[in-house]
Amino acid sequence: MMGSLALPPTIPFLEWRWDDLLFLILAGGMLAAALFVVIGRDIIRSGVAMIAAFAALAGIYVMLGAVIVAAAQVLVYIGAISVLILFAIMLTQTKSGPGTLVFHRQWWAGVLAAIGVAFLLVVSVMSSDWPGKVGERLWTPISQIALLLFSDPLYVVSVQVVGVLLTAAVVGGVFLAKREESADPAEPQPATLERLRRPVGASMPAGGAAGAEKP
């Protein structure tokens, strides 16, 4: 009995294929997480929901047979971009952030535009004649990708250009986010000031730094 763990070809009572169930779970999870990203009130929860949406999308890539895209999705989006966005959220969060208005006052125009764009895309998808079903999705072989990447001159040049772009973006990001030292020399750094004011032997009470700012 333990050896026959093979699943039946369809789900017992619904007569669906397992593929379809997996696709529905991943697609529904991704859409729900994406909706939470755009309508969530607390932006740090929006950032966490964005990680969930990226993870579900990586699962969909695996279902489509593009394993290397799924791996790159996990590495680049979940690993790098999400962390970058979470750090930026923490750097720019104000105390009154979640309490204020989340949307613009003209948010209904955004709803109209979004529904219009999605409707147009869905209609054009439904009314076109796409290549039909594939019986069995093929896993994209990595060696084929590598061969194309290093033999087609278009992709060779593209990779070089993207490398230059990434380098320029990182240097530009560091330059933009760098704090200018000589911008306002009259104003000392707050941490240094706090350290100077405190007596040497005094131990810091709990919440003392927060209370000291507003007497």
Next chain:
Amino acid sequence: MSHSLEAYLILSAMLFGIGVFGFLARRNAIAMLMSIELMLNSVNLAAVAFGAFTPALQAHAVLIALLVMAVAAAEATVGLSIIVAIYRNRRTPLVDEYASMRD
């Protein structure tokens, strides 16, 4: 359902619509950047789906998706550092309070 191209393309269209709404309606600049990331992901999903259902395009779709990811990473880097730099001056991440060029 999971064996037809239309399902993946419709999913991609819905994700793109969600991203459009977030980009147009949110006040927080970082939420707008997150919506841009969602839209880029939906474009990637469409490209990979086309590749999976057309055997001649399989490797091309994967490469295009990888290039889009690299450009998205560059865009996120520059966009977030611009937001941090603006926040340092204006003390707010809300885009409708960046109104000094309007007057």
